[in-house]
Amino acid sequence: MNGPDNLISRNIRRYLPAVAAVLAIIAVPLAAYAVPGSGPMVSVDSYNGENITELYNVIAKICLGILILVEGILFVAIFKFRRRSDDEQPEQVHGNFKLELGWTLAALIIQVFIGFKTVDVMFEVEQEPEQDPEIVVEAIAYQWNWKFRYPEQEFRGQKFGGFTTSNLVVPANSLVELDVTSEDVLHALFIPELGVKIDAVPGRYNYWWFNAAGPNSTANVDFEQRDTQQQEQLTTTRTDYLSFLRPQGTPRSVAKERTKQGVDYLGSKPVPEVSPFATYDAREYVGMCAELCGSGHWNMYFRTVAMTPSSFEQWLVDRRKAAQSADADGAAVYSANCAQCHQGDGQGLGAQFPPLVDTQWTNKDTEESRRKHINVVLMGSNAESLQGDTTVKGDTYSGINMASHSQLNDAEVAAVINHERTSWGNSGGKITPDDVKKVREELGLEPRPVVRAGEVAPATLKQEGERLYSACVSCHGEKGTGVGQAPGLINSPKVLGTVQGFAETLLTRWGVDNNVPGSHSPMGRRMSNRELAALMTYVRQAWGNEGSPIQPPEIQKVRKQFQSNE
Amino acid sequence: MSQSDAMGFLSPLTEKAENSWFWYIKEWVCSTDAKRIGLMYIIFGILMGVIGGVLSILIRIELFSAGADIMSETFYATLPGMHATLMIFFFVIPIFTGVGNFVVPIQIGAPDMAFPRLNLAGFWILPAAAAMALSAYLVPKGAPGFGWTGYPPLSVQASLGADLWIAAIILVGTSSTMAAVNFLSTVFNMRCKNMTLFQMPLFTWSLVVTSFLILASTPVLTSAMMMLELQRTFPAAFHFFDPQGGGDPILYQHLFWFYSHPAVYIMILPGFGLISEVIPTFSRKPIFGYAVMAWSMIAIAVLGFVVWAHHMFTTGIALRVRMAFMLLTMLIAVPTGIKIFSWLATMWGGSLSFKTPMLFAVGFIAMFTIGGLSGVVLASVPVDIQLHDTYYVVAHIHYVLVAGSVMTIWAGIYYWWPKMTGRFYHEGLGKFHFWVTTIFINVTFFIQHYLGMQGMPRRYFDYDPQFEWANAISSLGSFALFSVQFVALGNLVWSLYAGRQAEANAWEDGETLEWDISSPPPHHNFPEPPVWEPVDRSHDEEEGHELQPQPSPAE
The missing domain is CATH 1.10.760.10 (Cytochrome c-like domain)
Structure with a gap:
């Protein structure tokens, strides 16, 4: 009753779902490899990044070839050697020495090839070029942020250094040496677009170098051709199509509140309007932490600002001016150093960060209160008045983890303290830079601004x-x-x-x-x-x-x- | 055939146990029968796998969309580490030990393991350790938030939960050492007549190699944990990892990875062995290149001990040191490649029947290759520096451990389920389980390669919104992947009541000793000591019985 045609078509129908599914298993990964944009890595904006990406492309192609070979053989075997009748008995083959030797050697040769190719790129990428670096920056990680210390040095004949910033500002197309370390636990400095990643280890300095493409790189043309709204969508605007799945109602956690306040992801590409470096001719790359360092690990973003050399010189001049001016802007210092934890309105955040409004440190017009306030800003959680459990406005905070801000100069410390003592309804009385200087001496801290840059007591x-x-x-x-x-x-x-x-x-x-x-x-x-x-x-x-x-x-x-x- | 004969080792031993569930369960709890202990390992492992899965689902819910959704960052920080701890130490490793306990004594023709009471003690340490690790969630400040790697100084800073975690890890190490000693004693002393080392089935071989790995590497992990605990408890006296006291945090990483890289092979070699049993059975062909398969496992194990620093390429160790570690790492791809091609060659020319275990075995080959190849990509130092601690690494480990270990675990459970229980699971449901699992492993994890290459770091509570769509896909995939596992568990439970009775040789083509005895096996495995009929392991038929190992090109 069943002709041979019928048999074949029945067979095909029987195996069709299996065949289609196997094809799907193979096709999904392959397609993903082939989808434009999924292949290339993000690091293309520095010499190192380009090298790494190129190497990746070579290795990925070899791997794709092997993958297709393996999946191909598997697929053919599945289809060709499927069991057609229950009593079929295939030839019993135990091995084939030549074949086994063949694929062993082939695998070895491919690995050796990849190995040599890699060693080549390794030396290219990792050994610092023979020329002296144009600038040296110490990157210091702590829970949970970064500071960048510029030792005393020269850039184009101009002396600078001895200051600390919270973003990494470098001249573009210049050799930058990074000396990376940590004050507490392990961190890792990661700038994806520049191909920079190196662990920050307490007690060690790890060296790395990069050469950022900066504002004139062609890699950014595509981005810059978009209008502002598109740029924002690409960077910091959160898409809202999934909002119906998010829980509604009152925020449940500290982090929820923080999100409400708006975490600045800095985007993968900067929006010039919101950057404090918008006035310079610069390109920004987002930097972050890549080694688990506690609960705030995910929020250690910093800006890597690659400026044209003339803009960089201008930035140095602007910095010096700001540092020397006696009337530092307290509000600006506050938003750069304090607002992340204590919030813009001084109300603090959750169970970790106490408020600054109406406390014995900020809103008591006594000599002792002012001294304690200076002490806390300079010493962080090592300050005398923060030892053990600390009670602020009835809430007990145990194990406060506050960074020291002794890198700020006397004028800046005074400005930010005065800002805190006179804002949000506080009236704690003002202090002067001289008060700060005195406390610093008592604590045995380095004077700031330093007497002679680079020298230490x-x-x-x-x-x-x-x-x-x-x-x-x-x-x-x-x-x-x-x-x-x-x-x-x-x-x-x-x-x-x-x-x-x-x-x-x-x-x-x-x-x-x-x-x-x-x-x-x-x-x-x-x-x-x-x-x-x-x-x-x-x-x-x-x-x-x-x-x-x-x-x-x-x-x-x-x-x-x-x-x-x- | 009486009722108790049909139930084999599952049948109660005393009259009391026959009449009361309580005594029957007590009989299991105190049983020194390797088969019963093996099943207890498997049940315990599945339970822990479910809890570990719940933790991973919490992670994926949180990452489903950008922004903080359902938990605090402090709680989130505990999840990746606890998920990994449960999955590695309490799911994958115990399940393989369990399958090994059931299968290895039978495969070599022994009545039981060499040290039955040690075996039982080794098992019961695990629930205690798991209770300890999980109770970290109940103490003040909760479970440790430092990942499964526990790097100091973060782990020195951590609160009480960390002490519980450290104690649990030391206990797990003790338990697996006990199991390893037992496997080695059993295999080296209790093989039946004619069962020479190079006649042993490859699954038994894989357990032997794994046991050596455990014996050699676990003490190092235990020392690292002891050092960590000493420094935590007596910070003024011990400074192993504290630079201010002359120590170095990187030292811990060397010790940790000296264990944890071989641990990767502890988690995959039994899977390799298992696949080498499944594929020949369903292909009606002997394994291709038996001796090379055995030697390549040994080669992987040996090489596995000299590559640990590839987890530390960004810590600042010297260029030339990293170069050496990189080249050795790439070398591992050679024996692994040999295995993949030998499995393909076993299938080639065979008569393939696609029952569920075979489907899982084939799916394993198809997807483990992806994990292996992304391993080659990661071995390359400059590329690794770019991808280290990003989602690319997450994708890689999950292709190796989910598409690798978990797929082989399922292949093994389906393969030996009729032997263990005397009942067949529902074949249709099994196939459904396979297809959904396979598809959603790819949906969940493949996209994470992309995230990594675009620079999304792992263990992030929240992320740049540009990564939202990819994370959403990955989350949806994980939900489907997790839910379908319950179909499989349901299927297994169903089979106990309504499954078809299994013959002695349930798959008809099983060649090893376990298929000679009834399903489920009787209490002492073999009514009389079995004699193994040597199998031709030679490459060429003219040479006849070749019982000596072939020199391996992989050496």
Whole structure:
């Protein structure tokens, strides 16, 4: 009754769903690889980023080829060798040595090819070019934000540095060196479009470099050709088509409130109108944290602003003016440093961030209240009045986690404190920059603005150095007496002699004797100039040593000499 | 055949247990029979998998749309870590141990494991550990919010929940060490006549290799956890990971990944072994290149110990060190590739029957390849630096662990279910489960590659709204993926009551020893000690019985 035609069509009908589904499994990933826009990576706005993206494209193509091969064989096998009758008995093959050797070698060759290709790009991307970096910036992460410290240096013959900002401002098309570290837990500095990612590790400086394309890059043309409204849609406007799925009614959580206040994602592309750098000829790249660092991990955005060199010079001039002017704008300092936690209206946020309105710190016209206020701004949660559980307006806050703001200069601290003491109904009385200066001295903090940029008070250096010395204790002894074959450091001519001679022992493989286990590696290399200066100052002045203190700029000089040789 | 004979090892042993559920359950709880312990492992694993799945669904609901939706950022921070902890330590690893407990003694012709009481003790540590880890949600300040990696200094900062978590991890390590010792003693001492090492079925081989991995790597994890706990408890005395006391947080990462990279293979090698059983059975052909398959597992295990730093490419370790780790990492693709091609070659020329276990095995090959290839992409240092800690990595691990481990777990459960219970599940529902799972694994995880390449970091409570559409797709996929698993569980429960009776050789073409005994197996597996008939493992037929291992090109 069933002709052969009928049999075939019945067979086809029987396997059609399976075949279609298998095709779908294969097609979905392949299509996704092929969809325009899904392939290329986001990092195309720097030299490094381009290299990485190019490498990715090569590897992805090889992988796509292998994927098609495997899925193809699988599909053919599924279709061709499906069981046609229940008593069918295929030939029993146990293996084929040549075939196995063949695909082993093929896999090996492909991996070796990818390996060599990668090693090539690695050296290109990671080794800092031989020329000196045009600027050096220290990126310091803390829970949950970033600060960028500019050491004393020169840009196009103009001296600058010794200040700290909350966004990373660099000249475009210039070699920028980043020295990345952290004050508390692990973080990672991530600027997707520039191909920059490096962990911020407490106790270490990690080096990275980049060369941002900046405002004249052709990569942005597509974006800039859109009108403003489209640009905003692409960046910061939240699409609302899913709003019906969001819970309505009163906000349930701290984070909900924060969202209501509007988190600034900075967008993947900037909207010039809302950027504080809108007046400069610059292009912005969003930066963020990529290593889990606690509950605020997701909200550590910063702007990476790549300016044309002339704009960068202008920015330096503007900064200096702002820093020198005695009447810093308290409201501006507040919104840049405090509003994220304490909110624009000073009401604080949730269970972590207390309000500033009508508290004993901000709204009591006494000498003690003013002093406590300055203390808190300078020291953060290390301030005396914030130890243990802190009660603010009847609510108890335990484990307050506030950053220190001692990087602000006296005028800025005074301005922001006065802003807080006179806004939102507070009337706590004003303070002057001199008051701040006094408190700073009492606390043993570095003066700001610094007396001579780059220099640090010897007492501070010694204090920092004592902490760093703990890494040396196991060999040189707690009292500098030396342990076993390691030399003592008391009255050592190497220690008390020239800066250069002392630095050599820490920056090169000086004195390394292969017969002496643990004779030291160039430990100082991974330290910043300041850390090294602090450590050396400590050793020169501890245990009865009476050497002179060493300042970070001196280290900068000798470091160049030792480290450029290799 | 009496009622109790038909129920095999499931039948009650005493009269009391015959008449009362309470005594029957007590008999299970205290049973030293590897088959019963194996089933308890599987039930426990599935339970933990469901809880872990709920946590992942919470994550996906929160990420469904941009902005804060249903929880606080502090609570969210606990989710990725607890989800991973449950899935890795309490779902995948125990389930494979469970399947191994059931199958390995039978496959080598032994009546039970070498140390039955150790076996039971090892199992009961797990529920205690799980209760400890989960109770972190009940103590003040809640579960630890530092991911499953627990990097210091964040994990030193964390509150009481972290101590519970650390204790749980140490207990899990103890439990899996006990299981590993037991597997090795069983396999090396209790094989039946003629069962030489290179006659063993590949699933047994995979458990042997995995057990060596566990023995060698777990102590390192335990030490890392002890160091962490000491530093947390006595911060003034211990500074292992504290730079201010001369320690280094990176040290922890080295110790952690020295365990956790091999742990990846602990989670996939039993799956490899399992697939090597399923495919020959449903292809009516012996496995292609048996010796090379065994050696490639050993090669993967050995290489697995020298690649850990590829999880740390952005921590600032030296260029040349990373280069070495990268090249070694890429080398792992060679034995893995051998396995994929050998499975394909096993199917090639066979007579393929697409029952549910086979579907899962084939789906595993199709999708695990994607996970393997994205692994090659991630091995390349500069590309990894760009993709590290983004959703690309999330996509990669889920292709390896969901499309890899979970698919093989399902293949194994469907494959041995008739043997374990004497009942067949519903084939149609099984196929439905397979297709929906396969489609939605891709919907959920494939799009995450895209998110990663566009620079969305992982473990983010909220994200740039430009990523919203892709996250919505991923969330929808995960909802479907999670719900369909309950169809499968329902199917398995249904089979106990109404499933078709299974023969001894339930799939007709099973070649290993478990298919010689009744389904479910009797209490002591074999009425009399079995004798294995050596199988031809040679490459060429002219050479006849070749019982020696072939030198592997992968070595």
